[in-house]
Amino acid sequence: MIICISWIKINNIFDPMLWYKVENFFDNSCVQVADVVVGFGHLEKKGKDDVEALIAGSGGGSRKGFDYLCWDLYARVSQWYSEGSDSEQAAKKKLRLDTLHLIEQGGNATAELAEVISTAVLRRHLETMARLGIEYDFLPRESEILHLKFWESAFEKLKATGVLYEETEGKNKGCWVMRRPKSEFSSEVNEGPDEDAKVIVRSNGTVTYVGKDIAYHLWKFGLLGKDFGYKPFHKYPSHECWISCEQGEKVHPHFGGVRAIYNVIDSRQSDPQSNVIQALRGMGHTAEADRYTHFSYEMVALTPRYAEELGYTVSEEDKKKPYIEVSGRKGFGVKADDLMDLMIAASRGEILKRHVEWSEEQVSETARQIAYGALRYFMLRYTRNSVIAFDQKDALAIEGETGPYCQYALVRAKNIFRKAGVAPEAVLAEYAQSAGLNAILGSEEGGDIWALLVRASKRIFVLEQALVASEPAYLAKHAFQLAQEFNNFYHKHRILTEENAAMKSLLLTVAAVVLREISATLKLMGIESPEAM
Template identity: 45%
Template sequence: MMFEQIIEELTEILKTRALSLFGQVVERLVLQSPPRLAMGDLATPMALELARALKQPPRKIAERMVDGMALPNFVQSVTVEGAGYLNFRLDRGSFTISHLAAIMAPALSGGERVIVEHTNINPNKAAHIGHLRNAILGDTLVRCLRWLGNRVETQNYIDDTGVQVADVVVAFEHLLGEGVAQVEARIADPSLRFDYFCWDLYSKMAQYYQDTPNSLEWRRETLHRIEHQEGQTAKMAAVIARAIVGQHIRTMLRLGVEYDLLPKESDIITLHFWDRAFELLKQSDSVIQEKEGKHAGCWVMKLADSAEFEGLEEPDKILVRSNGTVTYVGKDIAYQLWKFGLLDRTFFYRPFTRYSDGRVLWETASHDNPENVDAPHFGGAGRVFNVIDVRQAYLQKVVKEGLRLLGHSREAERSTHFSYEMVALTPATARALGMPVREEDESKNYLEMSGRKGLGVKADDLLDALVSKAAEAVRTGMGEEREVSEEEIGTLGVQIAVAALRYFMLKYGRNKVIAFDFGEALAFEGDSGPYLQYSTVRADNIFRKMAARQVDARLDAHSLNGLTIGKPLGDDLWEIVRLSAETPGAVRRAVDSLELSILTHHLFELGQKFNSFYHKYPILNEPDPDERQRRAVCAEVFRRTMTASLELLGIAVPARM
């Protein structure tokens, strides 16, 4: 935070100076770390920009800027370099000592109420790696937003009345001829992975529809019964959805992903959220019923007038079908209104499960119940992030436009679609999964996963593979002299596997399609989560060894008060401190741009600098106590920064590696 403050003060000083010396108002001022450390710690090309307006050589302007300039705390000097850059250097010693006391301190809580909706997997089959990208992006965003002081509520929306659930119900009833009791028996059967079973069943059903088009009538009937909560069919849908959601929650928990609330579509229907939203939309004239044409009888939202939707061949979006049923977008508009507290009704709640720390994961309910009184206040946030892949960009725009048409343009502005590209499979991976790859697909870089075809890598399968590989690495890496229990190997294996997976999903820009390849996902070297863990464990080991050898690191709170650095830090040491100081800025930039890869990339750079330092500058064997102290401070800065930052990524620091 200190570094950001210095940047702020310096920016202010420079702007004021430009105004008083040259009468120039500088709107935006670039002030960033120069490309090489020799050029100082912060630099601005502002004189180059001013040169045009002032018709003076940039260096001359720079020299006038510098002459007699007052500098903020910790800024030691300013020089003019290159074509006319202003380069600032920090007082390395005093900065390091002050920085150490405040590394990665979270912002004070009490900020804005924010809802992040993510995961949102159809509860009809096992989660796959595409869902993992969603959940990991969402969860990491949540962690960063909280660290920045926001009060965040995490929602995982459950579409328990949709076509996908209906299709599995159809398969159980018509393909297998089973009823609710038999489905419940399958769920209770410990030898069966119910979500895996449904994965296969769902793709069989899709195939059946294709071979026997008449069977689509089953889907229509089933969908209707589910939506109207009729009989055994609706019961079965609820039973299936609940069991699968439970499994999804367990899968995500393996990665450290937790939620606050599971809003269910069935409750949105039962509690007539849509009816209310529909009234509002009709009142505002933003939806009309078509009397003729191909949409005759439908209620549509007219989008032709909005600049956002310019050029669309079909500028109208159907919200209510001619048979009177509401589309998904309609329900989503109602849900989005509720999130902002703009719908004059709300849910009932009941606990779905309890996490190991006692925190309750709530689900919505359609009726009052004894536990409802204990539920916290949900919804009514000031800002909403919907983590949904880019293919739904158009629908998310429609939802946003719905808010705007209802006069809630502020909320529309504060609705953010956190979009990201899909996870696809390389042809090699698809083949490895036993999927026939068509000849025309062979030359492609990647193939889209398909739930209907059963083509995809299941989340738990990938995790299992990662865990066993990590455990194996622990086992072989430990050597014989060390006693490691199987239990500890298990723990370490999971921690390392999760690090590899979370980092893998975060390190790519969100607009990049990830062509999933087992080899790359299983990599523990180089630009990877385990690399960061390893570097941190190394730092921890240094201090553990120090304690064991009775060497006082002199880094406790008391010693730090009187700590002096002595000689200034050399470049290799200082670079670590400066990168550490830049980390909060990296978190902020990552959240502002929704590019979480900014953070992983920054931390990787920090890790590299540390590993390099680790080899070059031994600490325990350094004879000079002052030099040893300087190096220890550096290692301490690193481990505190990395430990706190890994927490933001949902990555644990293992006890050993």
């Protein structure tokens, strides 16, 4: 529902190493959808036809589409729930739950409205992500997990393997529960119920989110014995994105039954995630459990300064904090499309200061590359367990550890080759055959050049470390250090006016190597290399 910039914390880092598929689980039967449905029905007094008209009308050109409407409505509904007398609030709460249950059941007008809304928002989500080059292969939806009775199959297996047991005493009486990984009840005092156990099936017979997630992950590993229906949903230039449905097409790509899973979910989900892994292990699927990685990361928040820039009033108390957590319920945050637009506008301004002669196309293309590069770099420069306090000014700064800084170093190198009228690839090919570098590199002056070359040669090593540690920030650090060292080199040596031919040749070669390496490292982070800036 809420388009969250966290999504771009993971991107194509795995691209060169693995063949993989990107799935985005779509929680289309969740309470947030129910809230928006309540909003349209009770605040806006709109039915399915009205909503469909809104969706159709909100398309044309403007990015402020249907998802923006939902964002606002969601915040209003949340506010509305908390208003009125106790009995009124209770009634609203009941309405909310009833709506949720109708959506989960399906086959009714409320569920149809929810379907229309969630699909429209999903389409907008794909468009937004596509701007950053993020594409999906498959969109499994919660509604199919429910309607295709994935849970029922999983439940049988969970009962048969003894992972779940029915609690007969204590506060969880009547629930089907699962022991948590660490509760070593068996060896210790074993009297009374394990009250710390995780409830999977409530006493009223409904399944919790974790239960559905277990079923979903059994499917992912091909252990469920059931499959989704599939239909095409969205066409990217290079491939098709499929979506789950109850009765799909006969011919479709194969999804599920994978060897390994990387679940990119923020660290607040670590408890439910460990429950899922524990369930797999308990069912005897230990190998699969070992190949299940919760790629957890901390949330993205906003600095108080940026929150103010966005027009929010920030309390004195919040101003002292390093960051403020975004909240869709409170209507506090920045929408990904807005963020990108703001950053593009800002980098555009910088470009126009310097290149009045550029064509409109050149300006907007470069502004886009810089803005997206700045955004991606900022998301990736922090290690995963650090909260990212987003600030546009910091992200877009040319000074400091930023995307634009790295891009600028690379552009400087490109300028040299443009002025020299040679291609960096040609320089590399030529230099590989000459053999006069020992004398220069061995000299005192050559020490720094040698150091730069050594650093430049470390890309694969750094990538390997980044993969082992599941830490994209290592790549960001490498790109920055290389850019920094190159800027130093650039300042120290006037390459084009160098008179010593052997030296000039070496300097050009080093520039070509560094250009290639910064560019390749940035590419691993999904950051483009502008021609000029």
